[in-house]
Amino acid sequence: MSDPTAEPLPTLTPPAELPLLRRLFARLLGRGLSGLQAQHRESFTLGHASGQQQGHALGEEVGFERGHAEGLQAGRQVLVIRDSRAQTPAVPGQDLNLFDDWRLPLSAELKKRFKADVAQRLPATAQPSAAQWKLIFSDTPSTCVVAGAGAGKSTSLVLRLLLLHRYLGFELDAMTVVTFTRESRKDFIQRLLQVFGLWQLALTPVQARELVRTFHSRILPMVRSLPGLSQLQAFETLGGELPAGREQEAESNPFDLRLNDAQRQQLNQCYSDLLKANPRFAELVGELRRQALQLKPVDPDHPEVQKRAQVTQLAAQRDEELCDVIEDLWFAAGAWPVAGIEPCRETVEIRGSCFHVHGRLAGLDAWVMLGFDPRESAQYQRPGAKLTVRAEWAVKRTLFQAYCDKPLIWLDNYAAAQRLAAALAGDAVAGPGFEYKVKGELAAVPLLDAFMAASSFIENLGLEVGNAVAQMTFPPGDPDALFFEALALYAQALEGHLLAQSPPVMTYNRMFALFGETNAENLQLLPDPLLRPLAHLLIDEFQDVSPQIVSWLRASLAEIRRRGPQLHLGRTAQHASLMCVGDDWQSIYGWRGSSPSFFMAFTKTFLSPSHTRVMLTDNYRSQQHVIDAAEHLVKGTPAIAGKKASASGLAAGLEQVPVKVLDRDDVALAQTLKAHYDRGETVMLLFRKTSDKALISEHLCDVIAAEAAQPANQRRLRQLTYHSAKGLQADAVFMLGDCQYQTSSPYKNQVYRLAGLGRAGDAMPFDAAQKDEVQRLAYVAVTRAVSHCYWYVERPTVDAHRLPRASSLVDGRQPFFEDLRGQ
Structure with missing residues (x-):
């Protein structure tokens, strides 16, 4: 590299361009210096630089030509590897399949x-x-x-x-x-x-x-x-044990909620032990008892209340005599007085008129009223009275529900009083002694039954009761909050109690x-x-x-x-x-x-x-109109796509008779049923409420008697609920009652969400599922029919019009329905 601080070299003239004398002198001088082996520094430096520059240019030209040719040939023999792999660690994925990747060997x-x-x-x-x-x-x-x-x-x-x-x-x-x-x-x-x-x-x-x-x-x-x-032992099979060695044959119906005496004994004993051991549980049960026993208020503006309010003064005038008659009935039944209830005739003012109570429950600081036990004759009257005792009692009850602002316990029957007496006497082995109605359930049931039903529902959803309850919320003052707090304590205690038995028990x-x-x-x-x-x-x-x-x-x-x-x-x-x-x-x-x-x-x-x-999609049971009517009832529900059934086999040749929908008429139903039975057909009577079975049986005495005389395998009449009929069939099916979702369940909506069920963002996923299920239940009932299907439904009440009803989906314009309601 040249030194930028050095003096610049002089510019020299080539020998060929010098004058003759100077050219001769330079040649002689050059030979002399060569002979003396002496160097002229400036000439050497200048010549070397110029020669280097010329040599570099010539070498670069020759080298490029030769190197390009040789490098191209060498490049054909050399693989240039570039590493483009990611620098993050390699982690294998997870195989979440439940099965190996295999095939059944079917040649x-x-x-x-x-x-x-x-x-x-x-x-x-x-x-x-x-x-x-x-x-x-x-x-x-x-x-x-x-x-x-x-x-x-x-x-x-x-x-x-x-x-x-x-x-x-x-x-x-x-x-x-x-x-x-x-x-x-x-x-x-x-x-x-x-x-x-x-x-x-x-x-x-x-x-x-x-x-x-x-x-x-x-x-x-x-x-x-x-x-x-x-x-x-399984809790569900207690009381019905099979001989040793055959226990695995026990068949528990997963949809049966009824409890037998052996199961109740375990539930009651656990309740008794927990009541003594856990003050908070005892406090919760006491508050639930007060809530459950108190007479539930009704709206004073309700039309039925307004009608009965018009006779308030007349009812007050006969009230003391009514109290005497009611107490006499209770006394004759051995149900009065009740231990723990102080008899008294204190007065309560209702709309300016005085009525009387039967006693006071000091522990709950509440008055007690005695009801008219349903086992007594509904036609029973006081001497000289125009109304029955039952009717007079119903008027008084309505007035107290609408206008009494004091704590009031109304004992509807003798059995309720006996349960309350046992609980007040500390006989907790007999159970809590009162019924409770969880919001969304259709009726009140004994407290421990309500515990078992709620815990079973929660556990069926794959949840643990205590964890689920901890995530539930209720409005301030809602008694269901107390119920579920008590349930969490009881469920945990019951598990331990059952395992401590000999032999151990588990649900x-x-x-x-x-x-x-x-x-x-x-x-x-x-x-x-x-x-x-x-x-x-x-x-x-x-x-x-x-x-x-x-x-x-x-x-x-x-x-x-x-x-x-x-x-x-x-x-x-x-x-x-x-x-x-x-x-x-x-x-x-x-x-x-x-x-x-x-x-x-x-x-x-x-x-x-x-x-x-x-x-x-082939249906080998029903004629096409039955199939089409049933599918019409569920067409609005979420379903697997591509489902459309066709009558096949022998069913394809059956006469296409529409499904008939009629107003409820038990006499007409019985007559039509008997006509099919007399023709030798198999007949199925389906009902929504168990009470309907007794009512319709009054009109089917002849058929029922004829069936009783036949061997079991030759009987042609079955009386079943809509649910229990699934899987069965008959030539003619008679449906009694509508399919209707009548309530809303706050707690089930909550646990449904906890279980990840229902549509995303739906605040009431369980209610939505039940509205769909109403339609599916009607589908199940209709598809039991081979040839004929009759559906008798009650006319909806004013309040029921807003509730989902399967019969509202019936379209009389369709050939597969014959809607005869209102005719």
Whole structure:
């Protein structure tokens, strides 16, 4: 590099441009210097720089030409690698599938052979349709079968079992068929034995009962395998125990809320112990008792109140005589006086007139009134009175409800007084002694019954009672806040009380929770033989499944996959599979915590590498007008898309008679029913209220007597509720009563949201679900009919007009309805 501070070099003239003499002199001087080996510094520097510049330019030109040629050739032999990988750590994803990626080994030859055998052994009317064959031959780990009413799903499921066992060699103890009710299980076992017998398969009734199960009978042995619980009893089966060794055959109806004496004894004992041990619980129960026993106010402006208010003065004049008569009736029944209630005749002013009470309850600082027990004759009168005692009592009750601002306990019947007396005497083993009505429920029930119903609903949604209650809110002064605080204390105490029994006791809800997704580690404690039967599951009526059951199923399937091939070592049945059959239009148990959402979103509920969906739209039961009328009633509900049933098989040839909708007339109903019965048809009478059964029976004495004389298998009349008729059928169906959602449940709306059910942003998701269920219940009832369906409905009251009613969806302009109301 040149030095910028150095002096600049002089400019020299080339020798050829010098004059002759100077050129000769320069040549001689140059030779002399060369001879002397001396250097002329300025000439050297200047020459070197110039030569370097010329040499660099020449070298660059030659070097480029040669280097370009050689570099191009070398570049063809050299791979330039650039690293473009991300610098973040590589983390594997999670496989959340519940099943391995496998297929059922169904070859074309095997399918052909099985079809030929079915054609040979089953009658022509029982041959599967194309859609049913798709169900039978599904080879994916998970299968969802949408089967409408009368779709012939039971025979298809039996053939599926036959295929797995007889043709693929799957062991029976690797499979389970799940049904929901006692009747459906019984029917399926009978059909299973019949079909397997046609293939000369020696399936005993015991083996069939082991194969066809309820969820409850599968969970019980799981819990009994845990340390210290080998003799565990289910709370739901207390009082109806089977002999030793047959406990697993116990069939608990998941939709039956009735409690027997053995169960009540445990509930009452727990209540007694908790009342003594927990002051806060005792305080809550005392306040709930006061709230429950007090006479509920009514609006003074109500038309019925206004009508009775006009006779206030007359009622006051006869009130003391009325009190005497009421007390005489109570005394004669041995129900008065009541221990803990001080008899007195204090006066209360109502609209300027004086009325009398019967006593005072010091503990609650409230007056006590005695009612007219419904067991007494409704025609009973005071001497010389124009009204019955019952009517006089009803007037007084209404006046007190509308115009009395003092705490008042009205004992409606003798039994209520006895329960109150027992509670006041400290006999807590007899129970709390009063009834309570949770907002949204249709009627008041004994407090512990209300506790059990609420806790069961919460647990069916997959929630823990205490956690759910802690997240619930109520308006200031709402007694339901006290109820649920007491419920949380009682639910925890009951669990401990039941486990402390000998042998220990546990509710089915608690059993499922022990092996649900929140306690999945417990499944790792189970021996292989308890998990194997769940490897290949076929579940019927899946639309009625609860969130709690879904959680248990998912946890069990995940554990089966986690154990891998070791679980199936030495067996033909490998991996796991799930086939669920249902109809979201027939989901009618939402009031117990069931939801069709899991069936409607099946692929999200049970993640699988591959999935099959089957639509069974052929209806082999009902004529087309019955099908169309039923589907019209549910067309506004959220449903699986693509459902439209068609009458098939023998049903396709039936006469198309419209569904008749009429005003309620018990006499006319009985006459029409008798006409169908006399023609030799099967008849089904469905009612919404149990009380209607007794009322209509008065007009069906002849038919009922004729039925009683027949063997059970030859009877042609069934009287059932709308709910209990599901799965059954009759030539002629008579529906008595509308399907109506009559209330709103604040607490169920809250826990529904906590469970993640309902539409996003819906403040009342349970109410919305129940409005849809009203329509689905009518669909279930109508589709029980083969040929004829009659629907008798009451005319709605003024208040009922605003409530959802299924009959309001009837369209008389449609050919499948004949609306005769108002005629």
